[in-house]
Amino acid sequence: MTGALQDAPTHLQPHLPGAHADLRRPFRLRRHGESPLRFVGWLLQAQLGAPSIVVAPACFWHELGLYQTVEGLFVVEIVAWSKDRAGLARRVRCHALAFEALDDALGAIEGHDPTADICPSVLSAAFAEQPSGFDWLAHSRYSHILAMFSGTVEARYRALAGALLYQIALASARAAVHRANPPHPRLA
Amino acid sequence: MTRRSAMAPIAANPFCAHEPAAPDRASPAIESADHHFHPVILPRHGLRPLHICGRALLHVSNRCVGLPAWSELTLFETRTSGLASTLTHHLTESLGGVWRDSALHANAPALPRAIQAHDPMIALVLPCADLVVPGESCRQAGEDIALAGLFRGAWFGMVRALFGNEPR
Numbered sequence: 001m002t003g004a005l006q007d008a009p010t011h012l013q014p015h016l017p018g019a020h021a022d023l024r025r026p027f028r029l030r031r032h033g034e035s036p037l038r039f040v041g042w043l044l045q046a047q048l049g050a051p052s053i054v055v056a057p058a059c060f061w062h063e064l065g066l067y068q069t070v071e072g073l074f075v076v077e078i079v080a081w082s083k084d085r086a087g088l089a090r091r092v093r094c095h096a097l098a099f100e101a102l103d104d105a106l107g108a109i110e111g112h113d114p115t116a117d118i119c120p121s122v123l124s125a126a127f128a129e130q131p132s133g134f135d136w137l138a139h140s141r142y143s144h145i146l147a148m149f150s151g152t153v154e155a156r157y158r159a160l161a162g163a164l165l166y167q168i169a170l171a172s173a174r175a176a177v178h179r180a181n182p183p184h185p186r187l188a
Numbered sequence: 189m190t191r192r193s194a195m196a197p198i199a200a201n202p203f204c205a206h207e208p209a210a211p212d213r214a215s216p217a218i219e220s221a222d223h224h225f226h227p228v229i230l231p232r233h234g235l236r237p238l239h240i241c242g243r244a245l246l247h248v249s250n251r252c253v254g255l256p257a258w259s260e261l262t263l264f265e266t267r268t269s270g271l272a273s274t275l276t277h278h279l280t281e282s283l284g285g286v287w288r289d290s291a292l293h294a295n296a297p298a299l300p301r302a303i304q305a306h307d308p309m310i311a312l313v314l315p316c317a318d319l320v321v322p323g324e325s326c327r328q329a330g331e332d333i334a335l336a337g338l339f340r341g342a343w344f345g346m347v348r349a350l351f352g353n354e355p356r
Contacts, residue, residue: 102202110234155284157234158233159234162289163288165232165235165236166229166237169203
């Protein structure tokens with residue numbers, strides 16, 4: 001063990017559960033169309049979204065994670081999950097972005113467009129037949145459903161991001177109070 | 189090392205958006221019972237939370253038996269004598285789960301206007317009427333739509349009970 005707590009970010013030190021747990025470990029985060037992002041660090045906070053279902057087979061949700069590397073970079077991980085027709089969950093889009101400033105990392109979580117992660121495979125799992133030809137009614141019905149679906153995805157992602165950012169802020173505030181009131185040496 | 193109480197104002201939280209700095213004028217809020225102000229973190233929808241130093245003024249909820257979707261509203265007075273509100277809509281899982289948002293209000297008249305202008309239906313994920321097929325999902329969709337109506341009525345009932353029946 002190489003003193004993980006000494007290396008840990010100062011504002012999160014008391015958040016780590018105890019001096020004996022070395023929570024620093026290597027991570028390998030998938031990226032869409034790029035080689036995986038590899039680093040050694042800590043998982044600060046993660047949040048798993050609830051599946052958004054508008055059409056019965058369409059099942060789509062996001063997963064968020066915030067990491068810190070030993071070099072002091074902040075890494076935001078955004079994974080879009082979907083269920084295929086067989087009912088198996090699979091990643092459809094993976095984003096992993098590294099930032100020097102914490103503010104930029106939180107801004108990336110706030111500013112991510114979740115509807116851009118809806119790819120054709122999600123929709124083909126949901127709709128057995130896509131509208132074709134000059135069937136105006138089928139096209140209008142399809143576009144209406146798409147609008148509902150993307151609205152749901154957007155709302156679910158915003159709720160998820162808000163929950164993640166709230167949890168991080170609470171942990172940070174708790175750590176600050178803990179630092180201001182360290183436990184008695186006999187209890188520590 | 190000097191010990192502080194857990195309720196003493198803590199350092200600026202790097203994970204939060206902060207309320208604007210206090211104006212120089214001495215506000216009545218600061219003169220009275222300063223020790224009732226605590227650092228409070230209020231969740232927002234899709235954004236980093238608000239970090240205020242405030243005290244709770246009131247907490248209302250329209251939770252009752254037979255209403256599985258209900259709302260909560262909490263008001264805070266900030267140290268800078270502004271107002272902050274936190275809205276929570278507790279919805280069933282099929283309607284979208286928990287929805288929370290907070291906002292700062294510059295003065296007292298702005299608060300009822302903002303609350304009355306809030307549309308609770310933005311928190312709902314309503315079933316798509318075009319896609320309802322006969323069967324279990326149809327029954328679920330019907331229940332959801334009926335519940336959404338109840339939820340909306342209960343929300344406006346609560347707002348009317350709080351701020352009176354003002355024209356919007």
